Amino acid sequence: MQEDIGNLPIDIHFNKLLDWLINRRHCKQQWQPASLIVQEKITAELHTLQENEQIKTLVGNGNVTYFTCLELVELLKKTSAGEKNIFGQYSSQQMKAWNDIIRIYEKDGIFLAETAQLIMRNVTYEIPALKKQISRCQQIQKECDKKEADYISKAADLRKKYASSCKELGIKGDKIKSELSALVKDLPKVYEEVAKEAKRLCSAVTYYHDFSAFLMKGELKNLDCVPLLRFVQEHGNVVTYQWNHGCKPVSIQEADFIIDTRDEEEVAEADVIDWDIGGGGGGGDVAEIDFDISGITLESGGTDEGKIDIEVEEMGEEINWGDLDDPAQPTEESAKDGVAVGEEALTILDNPRTRNLFLDDLMELEAFLVQRLAELHNAGNILATSNLQSAPTSIQVDDKLVETMATDVKNIISRLTSVQIQHLMLIRNSPRYVERVKDSLRQTLTLADKMVFYEKEMVSRRDEAINEERELQPRVQELVKKTKVLQKQMEGEISKKYKGRPVNIMGEINTI
Numbered sequence: 001m002q003e004d005i006g007n008l009p010i011d012i013h014f015n016k017l018l019d020w021l022i023n024r025r026h027c028k029q030q031w032q033p034a035s036l037i038v039q040e041k042i043t044a045e046l047h048t049l050q051e052n053e054q055i056k057t058l059v060g061n062g063n064v065t066y067f068t069c070l071e072l073v074e075l076l077k078k079t080s081a082g083e084k085n086i087f088g089q090y091s092s093q094q095m096k097a098w099n100d101i102i103r104i105y106e107k108d109g110i111f112l113a114e115t116a117q118l119i120m121r122n123v124t125y126e127i128p129a130l131k132k133q134i135s136r137c138q139q140i141q142k143e144c145d146k147k148e149a150d151y152i153s154k155a156a157d158l159r160k161k162y163a164s165s166c167k168e169l170g171i172k173g174d175k176i177k178s179e180l181s182a183l184v185k186d187l188p189k190v191y192e193e194v195a196k197e198a199k200r201l202c203s204a205v206t207y208y209h210d211f212s213a214f215l216m217k218g219e220l221k222n223l224d225c226v227p228l229l230r231f232v233q234e235h236g237n238v239v240t241y242q243w244n245h246g247c248k249p250v251s252i253q254e255a256d257f258i259i260d261t262r263d264e265e266e267v268a269e270a271d272v273i274d275w276d277i278g279g280g281g282g283g284g285d286v287a288e289i290d291f292d293i294s295g296i297t298l299e300s301g302g303t304d305e306g307k308i309d310i311e312v313e314e315m316g317e318e319i320n321w322g323d324l325d326d327p328a329q330p331t332e333e334s335a336k337d338g339v340a341v342g343e344e345a346l347t348i349l350d351n352p353r354t355r356n357l358f359l360d361d362l363m364e365l366e367a368f369l370v371q372r373l374a375e376l377h378n379a380g381n382i383l384a385t386s387n388l389q390s391a392p393t394s395i396q397v398d399d400k401l402v403e404t405m406a407t408d409v410k411n412i413i414s415r416l417t418s419v420q421i422q423h424l425m426l427i428r429n430s431p432r433y434v435e436r437v438k439d440s441l442r443q444t445l446t447l448a449d450k451m452v453f454y455e456k457e458m459v460s461r462r463d464e465a466i467n468e469e470r471e472l473q474p475r476v477q478e479l480v481k482k483t484k485v486l487q488k489q490m491e492g493e494i495s496k497k498y499k500g501r502p503v504n505i506m507g508e509i510n511t512i
Contacts, residue, residue, distance in 0.1 A: 009502040010494065014123055014509040017490070018116040026497060027109035034110050038101060042069070045097050052079070063482075065118065066102070066111030067489050073098050115490055122483045123509045130476045137469040144462035148455050155451035162444045169437070170420045173445075176438045183420075184427050190415075191349040195237040197412050201365070202233055204405035208368050211395045226361035232348060240351045241340035250338035252345050352429060355416070362413050369406035373399055480512050 012020050021027050042064050049055055054075055058068060076095055090096055105111040166173035170183055209225045231243060241249040348354045376399040415421065426433045491503040 007501070009504050010498060011504045011506050012494075014119055014487075014505050014507040017119065017505060018113060021109065021112050021116055021494075026494075027113040031108065031110050031113040034104065034108070035114050038104050038110065038114075041097070041101050041104070045094070045101070048094055048097075065115060065486070066105040067115075067486070069098060069102050069105065073102065112490070112493060115486055119483060119486050119490065119505070119509065122479060122486075123507070123512060127476060127479055127483070127512050130472055130479065134469055134472050134476065137465040137472070140465040141462050141469075144458040144465070148458040148462070151451045151455035151458065155448045155455065158444055158448035158451065162441060162448065165441055165444065168419050169423055173441065176441055177434055180424070180427060180434050180437065184424050187350070187424055187428055188347070190421065191237045191347060194349060194412060194415060195232050197408075197415075198229060199233050200408055201229070201405070201412070204365060204369065204409060205230055205233070207395060207397065207402075207405065208365055210392065211368075211372070214391050214395060226365055228348070228354065228357045229361035229365065232358065237347045237349050239340050239344060240346055240348055240354055241344040243348055243354060244344060247338075249340035249344070252340045349416075350428065352425070355425075359413065359416060362409055362416075366406060366409045366413060369402055369409060373402045373406060376402060483509065483512065 022029050046059060046064070049059070052075070055072065058071055058075065064072075073095070076092075076098065090099070105114075162173065166176075169180070171179035173179075205226060212225055228243070235242065239249060239252060241252075343351055343353070349358060423433075423437060427437070487505050487509055491505055494503045495501060
């Protein structure tokens with residue numbers, strides 16, 4: 001029975017190891033002062049050690065324990081410091097000092113208490129802290145990978161939006177103001193082409209007029225449908241003066257159209273941008289960057305992609321759109337002299353007021369044709385069909401011809417209301433508006449450059465986290481290895497005190 005008890009293992013939880021040693025009087029409760037004295041002696045003696053590769057490896061990290069001192073003494077015995085005198089004592093002062101350190105350690109079991117505390121600190125604090133730091137580095141790498149991909153995607157979307165906006169405006173985007181200025185100068189050609197296309201609507205206008213006259217049955221005299229459209233068909237895109245007064249002006253005083261493009265010669269100097277966001281250096285805590293670009297809407301598809309949203313009301317200079325109810329009239333003197341000035345010097349399609357009237361006529365004609373087409377497609381509308389049996393042949397047309405008329409009208413409306421033409425018209429009526437268009441486009445491109453910059457920041461931050469993880473991994477492995485060695489050494493020392501009974505230090509120490 002006594003032999004069976006002697007073979008029973010002693011299980012000690014690592015976190016209770018120091019209390020267990022003190023309770024069984026293997027060491028004193030006030031062991032710290034003596035431990036501090038030993039550590040001071042060790043620090044002093046480390047400076048006297050000779051350069052030796054084995055010694056350097058043993059004490060290189062500075063964490064010298066009782067067991068390290070034992071190994072160090074064995075190494076010193078193999079050097080000149082291990083020589084003894086005729087009395088069998090070490091003649092080297094260095095050997096005497098290290099043996100004294102070992103004796104102090106062994107007195108009252110100081111080394112047992114110090115080693116127990118070291119094991120507890122390593123398992124409870126040091127190793128988990130290093131592992132937590134490694135996990136944080138890995139988390140930073142994942143976040144950087146995600147943000148890097150996000151910034152690459154956003155930069156591509158912004159550049160795609162920029163290219164789409166430029167394409168919609170009909171420019172390359174290299175020198176925005178110069179390219180827009182060149183397009184604005186081509187507006188008169190566009191207006192002439194629209195005026196020529198309007199002449200193709202003569203049959204549609206006649207059809208509308210005759211149909212309306214037949215339905216009115218003479219109730220309205222001097223019926224005049226879409227007057228401005230018919231005027232353009234007859235006279236072309238002439239100046240507004242001729243529309244207002246019914247005759248050509250003697251002379252035209254047209255205002256000069258000038259867009260200042262001088263600043264675009266210095267665009268190259270603005271390519272290097274210092275975002276000055278700071279916090280991107282190496283080290284632990286990196287400042288979080290708020291990449292708020294909520295003011296920019298990126299559309300992956302649809303008809304609105306790439307459009308430029310510019311509020312004209314915020315411009316420094318108000319644009320005069322004209323007044324439909326009370327159109328601006330020429331001065332008495334200019335009217336008498338036959339001189340077209342100001343608004344009257346502009347062509348009908350170049351003048352915002354008359355252009356709106358022209359579009360109104362087109363939309364009125366389109367609405368009629370669409371409605372008429374719906375009636376022709378409705379075979380069950382017997383009443384409408386019977387009413388037209390006595391109508392003149394000019395309005396008894398088939399649905400295909402009406403559909404062709406409607407398509408021609410829609411094409412002209414689409415051309416005059418396209419994004420490109422709308423912007424060019426705004427620029428033509430207010431040259432300062434081109435600055436707003438340029439700023440809007442440049443802002444998109446600048447945000448794309450920012451996304452590229454932030455993407456590089458993420459790459460740099462991820463590399464720092466990878467390097468930090470590489471430095472921490474060996475430290476964790478080394479600390480775990482030394483803690484395991486201390487565990488075995490402590491189990492052996494305690495076993496000696498209990499006649500060789502097996503000792504097991506339990507707990508998280510076995511899972512680190």
